[in-house]
Amino acid sequence: MEGWKELLYNVAFWVLTVLTVGSGVYVALSKNIVRTGFSLLLTFFGVAGLYALLEADFVAALQLLIYVGGILVLFLFAVMLTHKITDVNLSNESSSQGGPFFAVFVLWIFLVYVILATKWPDAPKFGRQATVEEIGRGLMGKWLLPFEVVSLLLLVALIGAAYLARPLAVKVIEPLGSKKA
Amino acid sequence: MGTLALGCDVLMASRSVTPFLLVGATLFCLGLFTVLTRKNAVAVLMGVELILNSANINFVAFERMRSMSGTPLSGHIFAIFVIILAAAEAAVALAIVLSMYRNFHTSDVDQATLMKG
Numbered sequence: 298m299e300g301w302k303e304l305l306y307n308v309a310f311w312v313l314t315v316l317t318v319g320s321g322v323y324v325a326l327s328k329n330i331v332r333t334g335f336s337l338l339l340t341f342f343g344v345a346g347l348y349a350l351l352e353a354d355f356v357a358a359l360q361l362l363i364y365v366g367g368i369l370v371l372f373l374f375a376v377m378l379t380h381k382i383t384d385v386n387l388s389n390e391s392s393s394q395g396g397p398f399f400a401v402f403v404l405w406i407f408l409v410y411v412i413l414a415t416k417w418p419d420a421p422k423f424g425r426q427a428t429v430e431e432i433g434r435g436l437m438g439k440w441l442l443p444f445e446v447v448s449l450l451l452l453v454a455l456i457g458a459a460y461l462a463r464p465l466a467v468k469v470i471e472p473l474g475s476k477k478a
Numbered sequence: 479m480g481t482l483a484l485g486c487d488v489l490m491a492s493r494s495v496t497p498f499l500l501v502g503a504t505l506f507c508l509g510l511f512t513v514l515t516r517k518n519a520v521a522v523l524m525g526v527e528l529i530l531n532s533a534n535i536n537f538v539a540f541e542r543m544r545s546m547s548g549t550p551l552s553g554h555i556f557a558i559f560v561i562i563l564a565a566a567e568a569a570v571a572l573a574i575v576l577s578m579y580r581n582f583h584t585s586d587v588d589q590a591t592l593m594k595g
Contacts, residue, residue, distance in 0.1 A: 303490075303492045306491060306492040307490055307492055310491035310492075310497060314497070314501050317501060317505065318501065318504050318508075321505055321508040321509075321528060322508060324508065324512060324524060324525075324528065325508045325509075325511050325512045325515075325525075330518055330520065330521055333521060334524070337524055337527065337528075340505075340528065340531070341531070344505075344531050344534070344535060347498060347501065347535055347538075348534075348535075348538055350491065351495075351498065351538045351539055351541075352542060353538045353542075353554055353557070355558075356534075356538055356554050356557050356558060356561075359558060359561055360534075360561065363561050363562075363564075364527075364531075364564075367565055368527065368564065368565055368568045371568055371569060372520060372523070372524060372568070372572070374572075375520050375572040375575055376520055378576055378579070379520065379575060379576065379579040379585040380585075393515075394515050397511055397514035397515050398511065398515075401507045401510050401511045401514070402507075404507060404510070405504065405507040408506070408507070409500060409503060412496060412499045412500055412503060417494065417496060417499075417543060418543050418544075419493065419494065419543075420493065420494060420495050420542055420543050421542075421543075428551055428554060431550050431551045432551055432554055432555060432558070435550075435552075435555050436555065440555055443559060447559060447562050447563070450563075450566055451562065451565075451566055454566035454567075454569050454570050455569070457570055457573070458569040458570050458572075458573040459573075461570070461573035461574055461576070461577050462572075462573035462576045462577065
């Protein structure tokens with residue numbers, strides 16, 4: 298890649314990384330769960346940008362459509378439905394943070410060491426064609442069985458979620474005049 | 479274990495996928511921390527989404543570094559399946575949270591102690 302294109306690529310990568318990791322830290326630490334949800338939105342946007350930088354255009358589009366358009370809206374609905382509207386302080390209490398922080402930090406150091414100590418193969422040159430055609434052929438060819446199984450699973454999840462989330466008892470309408478005191 | 483290869487090339491995202499793997503590892507640890515410390519069930523599920531996103535970054539990054547031999551784009555297709563399963567998981571899990579809120583009038587995971595001995 299020529300010089301200025303490479304520079305642009307790296308700048309875009311670091312901007313997206315700061316966006317992703319920064320809002321991820323906010324998700325992990327914020328006390329207000331509505332703000333947590335909206336910073337999760339920024340995390341999803343940053344991850345979609347990283348996919349685009351990795352030449353995965355279709356996955357990036359799906360990330361925007363499904364995560365930002367679907368899952369995040371679902372999360373915000375869940376936040377609003379599990380708190381009373383008058384509940385000003387939408388609590389998002391954390392339990393004790395010392396032990397988990399230490400464990401996760403040790404794990405992070407270990408992962409970073411492993412990633413940096415491994416000799417990964419060099420990334421090939423840029424210039425891949427658009428991936429949509431290959432993915433479509435794959436889904437209709439080699440991965441046809443998982444594709445169909447996933448469609449069945451989505452149907453089951455749809456019915457199950459609707460069953461679980463509906464009100465428990467339907468109010469029985471009593472006939473007029475049979476009202477007890 | 480080899481020595482840490484901390485050259486300038488390793489941290490340049492245009493020449494190596496190592497920075498993407500580092501972002502994935504960091505996001506995984508943040509998600510794990512969220513899952514471990516939060517009491518609100520919705521926030522715990524947000525941590526799970528962070529973990530799934532970090533795994534997806536790794537899948538797509540490995541697909542990028544792979545040579546073109548073998549089946550093309552398996553990493554992308556795996557990432558797409560992960561996204562679909564995350565959608566199904568989020569729908570069912572949030573329905574369970576709503577049901578739990580209806581029964582316990584709270585969505586804190588440590589308040590739902592009905593089955594505690």
